[in-house]
Structure formats: structure tokens, C-alpha cells
Amino acid sequence: MRGLMQGIAAVTAVSALLLSGCGNSGEGKEGQPAEIVIGSSDPVPNLTPGRQTNAFGFAMSVFSPLTFVDKDGKLSFVAAKSVESDDQKNWTVTLRDGWTFHDGSPVTAEDYVDSWNTVAYGPNAFENSGQLSEIEGYADLNPKKGQPKTKEMDGLKVKDDQTFTVELDRADSQFPIQLSQAQTAFFPMPQSAFDDLEAYGKSPIGNGPFKVTTGWTQGEPVVAEAYDEYAGKRPTVSALTWVPYSDNLTAYNDALAGNVDVQRLPATRMNQVSDDFDKDHIFSFGGPAISYLSTPFWDKRFDDKRVRQAISMAIDRDTINEKVYGGLNRSATAWTPSIMPGNPDGICGEYCKYDPEAAATLLKEAGGFEGQLTLNFPGGAGHDDLYNAVANYLNQNLGIDTVAKPSVGWAEFTEDRNNEKLDGPFFARWGALYPSQQSTLRAFFSDAPNCTNCGGPPSAEVEKAINVADSSGNNSDAAYADVQKTIAEDFPVIPMFEESYNFVTSDKITDLPTSAVGEPQLADIVLGD
């Protein structure tokens, strides 16, 4: 029955498009609507923007953000007309006129406020609620114990249909950037969503260029078609289909067979992608992500920062990048990736440069290293080659008996890390969702309690420097760079690689545009003719 309904829907959609004429840019050369198939290999339990953790391509196509940062770091406004503040603490968001949700209802300030309150409300347990934590009143919705006494944040006030104000719990010059395309917790949901959040999560109604026509069912493709009433820029393709795969290697193989148009490149294929695909169909975007080798500050053997620096200097990042990542990533030279505005490239200095002799000398000065060194990383995620290479370097250059040990999966790794049970340096990375050094620094070096992802022991000094930078207005970029000077002094974690987000495409696609968050802009795909 469902199949029949789908068939009817497809036929209707096709005839509608044919009737609407062939001049549309969204149609391929034979007058067929251009449908793009995207391989999706991550589990997508829930598509609500406040809950999705790995369906960025989907969320960014079905929803439009308030602000947008392009790949050169320039901020522009999409659904918002303006986001303004005098003191960087109290912000006024004004929406553009004429925007509607896919169900036809207008997008209002109230929708935003209600959506944000829903995302932040503790008992809803929305995965992305942390993105809203700076809004005044967030703590009331997420009390340490018991149930919250209120469902609304004090910091949000509706002024009129198109305007609302946001009060933050501190001055933060980065707020407009935080409202950009990948911070999906800030996306608006229509009133109908709040009646049945569960159903909404399977087939969300958004305000973006594409409207969901086939919602999520386990193991089945999700389809979204161009939304005719969209108030923003018209998309270049008429439909997007996300086909689920068990893992990205399988999806990649299917892309190789020509069945997928846009596919994320698996880490283990970075080396050979140039043999598999034409270079015009390999897209490597500098991402806002950086990986580290974190050191266990609960283990005395790593107390001396010279030990950490020696380990850093003993690793030949450039050769690893060339041999393991096919030259697609970049060796890190700072604690945030270079795509971030004002990033202090090279601040890590000699300690991020490969120098085996100096590394051995430094380790000797620090008193050497006792016993076996275990490198811990989450298994099944394609990190094996990297950690085996690092282990070889530490074996050969520092004479430390090093073992690279994968965990079964994330669950085991996370628990061991959170409980400080890891007995050696371990995997750490941060993929920022908005292009500001702030995102990475806050995620990694804040002294907030229970910061399980944080590198090194909490440092009040670094926290203070971040707070200063947050309120530095136009000088914030330089101020965040200063924070990194403090970090470099202490060297709590070892910067490894700036990650690129890589994609391969079918012959259909001639250009895959990106933005400052390293994800492809599916609505702006350029098709060949």
C-alpha cells in the first residue's frame, strides 16, 4: 500500500514539474527533473533539527538558518533581516517578511521562541540543547536535580510577529555566528510540531528550500523536493534523496558504481580516491574540525609538559597526511583550525614540527618515559591507520614501547574517557558547528564542570582569557588568538590535523559549493549539461 502511495506521489510530482515547463534550472538536459542521490551512512534516529547529530546535509536543506557564514568567513542574513546588540548581551533578532513553513503557515518570532524553549527543555532530552546554553534561563530548564519548574527561558521575549529579543548569560560577540547554518538547535519549528514531536522527528516541516515528501522509515530513503513557496534563493535541483547505507565504505562503493551522486569520502579511501574518481569529482573542503592527541592528565607520567611536547615532535604529521589521508588533511599548527577567522596559524611552533632528534633529547631532559604507552581510540571509525602510524613513530623515535588500542565502539571509548580510565594518550577531535575559534576553545579548554571532552586539567587562566575574548566585540578574533598563546604555554593536548570534509560526486555534478562549516550546500549544486 505504502509503495503504491509513493508511486502516486512520484507520478504527481513528475507531472507537476513537466507542466511547470522546462526552463527551470532544476532540470537536466532531457527535461527530467534533476534528482540528487546522497549516500547517508550514519544512523538517523530523529530528524528534528534540535535532535539530529549527523544529518547536517538534511537539516541544512530542509531548514534555513537565521544567518549564514560563507566559505570566506563572511556573515550574511538568511531568514533574519538583522541580529543586533549594543552590549553583546541583549540581542534583537528581526525576521524577514514573507517566509513560510512547508505546511503554509508563516514563520513568526513566536515559532522561534517556542522552538528554542522546546529544544532547551531538559525532560525533552534533545541532543543539541547544549547549543542554547548561553541563553538566560537555560539553567532553569535543566536543573541539576529533579524536574524544571518552568518550560520557558527568561531570556527570550517576543516583541512582535517578526521580532524577538534574546538575553544571554554573558556578553558574547559571537552570537550572530552561532545562529549560522550548522547550529541546527536554532532552527524554527511550526506550531504543529509541538503536538507530536515524535512524528515531527520522522518527517519534519521546515522553512528551507526543500520540503520533505517521504519521511524517515528505517532502512528506506528520505526524499525532499524543492519547496515552491520558498522565500529565499531557489535551489538548483528539484529533489534530494538520502539513501541509507550500513557504512560509508559501502556507500562509497555504490558511488563508485554510479548509484550515488554525493557521497562523503570514507577516511580509509582518502588514499586511493584519486584512482577511483576523476579529480573534477573529488571535493575537499577545509573543515572547521581539528583532531588532537589528548593526554591523560590523571596519569603522572604525562605531568611534565616536555613529555607531551616530545611526543608531538616525534610524529611526522606531513608524511601521515600524505600516506594515510592522501594529502587531503592539513597538519595542525595551532589549537583551532585555520578556517577560523583570525586563527593564529603556526602558534604551536617547533613543537608541531617533526624533529625526531630534538624530540628524543627533550624526552631525555624530562626524565624519559616509564613502561608501555597505550594509544586509545574509538574502533570501527577508520582511525586505525593513523594510530598505528603514530605508534610506530613513538616506537622508533622515542624508544617508547607503544601500542595502539581501539575500543569496540563509541560507547566503550566514551565511558573510559569520562571515567578517566584511559591509560595513555587518546583520540580527541572537535568539529565546530560555527566558524569561530570560540567554538573549539569553549568545547575543549573551558573549565566548566563535567567537561568530559576537555583536554587537560581545567585551567582557570584559560577560562578567564576565553571570557575576555567573548566580550571583545570586533577584536574578538585577536583575543581568541591570545587564548591560544596561554594554551601553547601549557601544551595540554597535542594538535594533530586540521580535517578536511571530503566528498565525491557523480558525473552529473560539476560543482559542489561549500560554506564555512565544510558541508556541501546541496541547494546550490551546479549540474553539468
Added chain:
Amino acid sequence: MTQYAVRRLLELVIVFFGVTFIIYCAVFLLPGDPIAALGGDRPLPGAVQRQLRLQYGLDLPIWQQYLNYLGGLLRGDFGTTFTGQSVGEQMARRWPTTIALALTAWTLTVLISVGLGLVSGLRRGSGIDKSVLLGTIVAESVPIFVLGVMAQYVFGIRMGWAPVAGVNAGWPAAYLLPALVVAVYGLSGVSRLMRGSVIDTMQSDFVRTLRAKGMTKRNIVGLHVMRNAAAPVMTVIAIQLGSLLGGTVVVEAIFNINGVGQLLYKAIQDQEGTTVVGVATTLVFIFLVTNVLVDILSTVLDPRIRND
């Protein structure tokens, strides 16, 4: 006979509960925190984690969780995953795929190995006989994932004869190649059994008599050899079906077949306890039922086998 069947079925129930309890405990013994890991490398806010733990009853003692689970099971409810999906629904969607794959593989094993066994049995000691023996052994000695990856590369990507991944192409196109890979691992055993049976039958007195009477070799093979060989071969083949179901995990992973093998493997990695228990329990159940059926059937088919 009836008494035997009833006894076996009663034992089945006991074994079933034993196995589910062991599996349940085992899953909760796994190291790791599934809730904390839900967000990947972006940690979930503490309040969110607390809420989820409460929602899934993870704060209860394990025996109580097991009883709750059993209670749900009796009502036909397999529970939900930590991301809120119904486990029963997932299994209902995936079991047919795995069963289709296993049955296809099983049919291929039977057809190919009976054919091979027949040929090598009739041409005993010939070049064909020897190369069948060597061929099946060589194929079987390569680990299944190596064979799978190679088959996918050669036939899927390079030659384009079969879909590279997924079952969207439907049966049989999407199932043949992965099923063939699974089938290879049953070939040598069954074909040799068949070969032995053929040799035995051909040497038996009644066949000699028939030949003396002038019956053609083709008719003898068709009428008598096949029938005589069928009983022992059937037993082995039936047992194989059970193990095939579990053995498709690797092939499902390589060919992106959304079967229960994949579901189980992923669930173990993500520590989705309810899913693991659900899938494992159904797997065990099918295995046990097949076993009992085979035992009972073989008693019926061959009165010489005494099951006492």
C-alpha cells in the same frame, strides 16, 4: 514418538529462557556507556543524559530490567532503542531480508554441491573429481571477508554484473552475489557427503543387479542414487540452514544488506541492549526450532535412528 517430540519442545522452552537471560546479562556486562555515546564526539548535556537514563529504566537493578523486558516480550513488545525506535518493527523489516539471503545461499549450496558431489562420485578418481575436491577446499580456506570484498570489487565494481551494495535491486539480482559468497563455505562438506553417498549406492548390490538387468546409468542415477543419497544429505543441509542465518553478518556488512546481522553488529557496537537481546533471542529461537525439527524429522524419515 509423540512423547519424544513433546519432551524436546519442553526442553526447548527451558533452553530458550536460559539463553535469553545469559544474553541479557552479557549485554549489560559490556563495557561502555551507550547514553553518553549517543552524541558521538559532541558530548550530550548532563540533564539530557539523566533524562534518557530515567526514560529507559537504566537506573533499575538488572533483574528488574530483565523482568520488565520479559513482561514486554510476553505482550509482543520487543522494546525500543535508545533513539526511540521500536525494536520489533526493525526486526520485522530486517528478518525477511536475512531469511531471503540465507535461503538463497542455502539453495545455491544445495544445487551446486549436489551437482558437484554427483559428478565427482560418478567419475570417482578422475581429474574432475580431484579438481572439485581441491577447488572447494581452496575457496573455503580464504576468510569470508576477503572473498566477499574481492567478489564485490571484481563482479560489482569492475565487471558491473551485480549490484555493489544494498538490496534495492530486489531478489534475485541483489542477493545472488552475496549469497554465492556465503554458499561457498558449505560446498566442500555437502559435496563430499553427496559424493560418498553416490559411491556407496553405486557399489551396492541392488544397483549392480539393475545394471545387469540393463537399466541405463542415467536412470539408475535419477531413480535410485538420488533417492538413496537424499536422506543423509538432507539432514546435514537442514542443520546448515540454522548456522547460515548467523553466518551472514560479515556478508551483510560488506554488501550493505540491511538484515538482522547488520542490526546485531551495529547494536553491539552502540550497546543498544534491547536490540541485541531481541535479535539474539530470535536467532537462538530459530536455531533451536530448526534443530528440534531436524531431530524429529530424521527420526520419522529413518526409523533406524533411535532418539532415546
Added chain:
Amino acid sequence: MTEPSTINIAARPDRATTYGLWGTLRRRLQFWISIALLVILALIAAFPGLIAGLFGEKDPRSCDLSASNSEPVPGHPFGTDVQGCDVLANVLFGTRTSLFIGIAATAICLIIAVIVGTLAGYLGGWVDSLIARMADVFLGFPFLLGAIIVLNTAPSRTPLLMASVLAFFSWPTFARLIRGSVRGVREREYVQAAFAIGVSHLRLVLTHVLPNSLAPTLAIAATAVGGVIGAEATLTFLGVGLVEPSISWGLQLSTAQAHFQAAPHTVVFPSLFLTITVISLIMLGDALRDGLDPRGRL
């Protein structure tokens, strides 16, 4: 050997079987080829470094990442893997681990199976039933799940642990075989006769029942060693097998399969060794089985 009279009477059939077996075996080419291959493999397992040194790099841990995935060249006759380690040295060192796992797992499995299977077959009755259902539980328990749980709760994954896990989940098949042949032997007249003249149960089992049922089991065990070596590789592929710094064919293969297209030699050479080992073991088992059961002979 303390009571020669009884043993002499009863041992005659046994010796006859053994003599017949050897007589058959020594005329079989298949037997000698497999023995020759296994001797070579045993030598490699005993002196991997020495043999690797003859061909080039003798240290499997001496790796140069900048020479990663290079094709076979003099000095690296099998090429290098993704880490730039010598494939030949790794294959040779892997022989020791893989053979060890294969043999140890089968041995552990046999020990469990012999005890359990003999008890079931000899005693029969409720013991038999209980053991049969226990075997069902183990056979029905998803192997992957069991392996993952044991391997992950253990502090470190050593080859011995791998072998134990593999044995732990494969004994029921053997136990059934042994049970079957023990029952067969037990019913024979000479065993009944020995019991009638007052030979104790234990002695009877040790001197008559076991030797007679063990031979066919050993033949299958030889085949099983090969299967275990392959299973180790598959577990590693699924992410629950051995981890560095262990060196095994399974580990090599599961790393290499991701680079299969770029560097096929990293898959081909370990597979070749694995296949040769498994084949020689299967051939040995086959020869033994044929020797014991002349009807199925080629």
C-alpha cells in the same frame, strides 16, 4: 601396562586400525605433501626472523611510512603495507601467531569435547540430555556476541585468549562427534565383554572407548585448525580480534582489505599463506579420514 592380559585381548582391534591407517597413509601422496608443507610452516613459525632476514627486512616492526604500500621490490620481496612495514616479515612472524591460535584453539576445544562428549556418550540418560541441551545453548548463542563480550571484558587480547574464545564456542560440534563414536564403541561386544570380566569404567574408557573414538575426531580436528585460523581473521575484520602489536594474518588482512584496490599485494600474500596452511591441514585431515574409512577413498 600393568595388566597385560586384558590389554592384549582388547588392544588388538585398536592396533589393527592404527597399523592399517599408517599403511594407507604412507602410500598417499596427499599425506606427504601436507606433511611437507606443515613442516615448512613449523620451521617458519620457529624462526621467522631468521628466514625473513634471508629475503630482506628481518624486523616486522621496522617501518617507514614514507615508503607505504610499495609494490614488491628487492629488499621487500612482498612489498610493504600501509604503514611501510615489510609484508614478508609480517607474514612470516604472523605464521607463529596464526598457527598457535589454530592449534591451541583446537586443542582446548578437543579437551572440553573429549570430557563432555565421553561423559554424554558413555553415561547416556539424563547426563546425555543435559549435555546435549548445553551444547544447544552454545551453538545457538550468537558467536559474534559471545566473542565480543569475552574479548572486550578481558584486559588485553592475547593470542591465547583468542584461542580460548574460539574453542569455547566451537566445542559442541566436536562433543557431538565424540559422543556419537563413544556410543558406537560402547555397544561393541569386546567392550561389553571387558566390562563383564570386571574392568572398571574409567579404565575401560581410557583404554578402549577413547582410543577408538579419538582417531576419527583427530582427522576432523586437523581440518578444524584451518577453520579456526580463518575465524581469527574474520573476528579481527569485525573489530574484535587481535590488535597491534600482535602480528597475525588476520590482523594483516583486515588492515589490508581497506587498501585492497590501491595495494592488492598486501591482501594477496597473507591470503596465500593462510590458504596454503588451511589447505595442508585439510589435506592432512582428509588423508587421515580416508585412511580410517577406506570406503570413501579416492
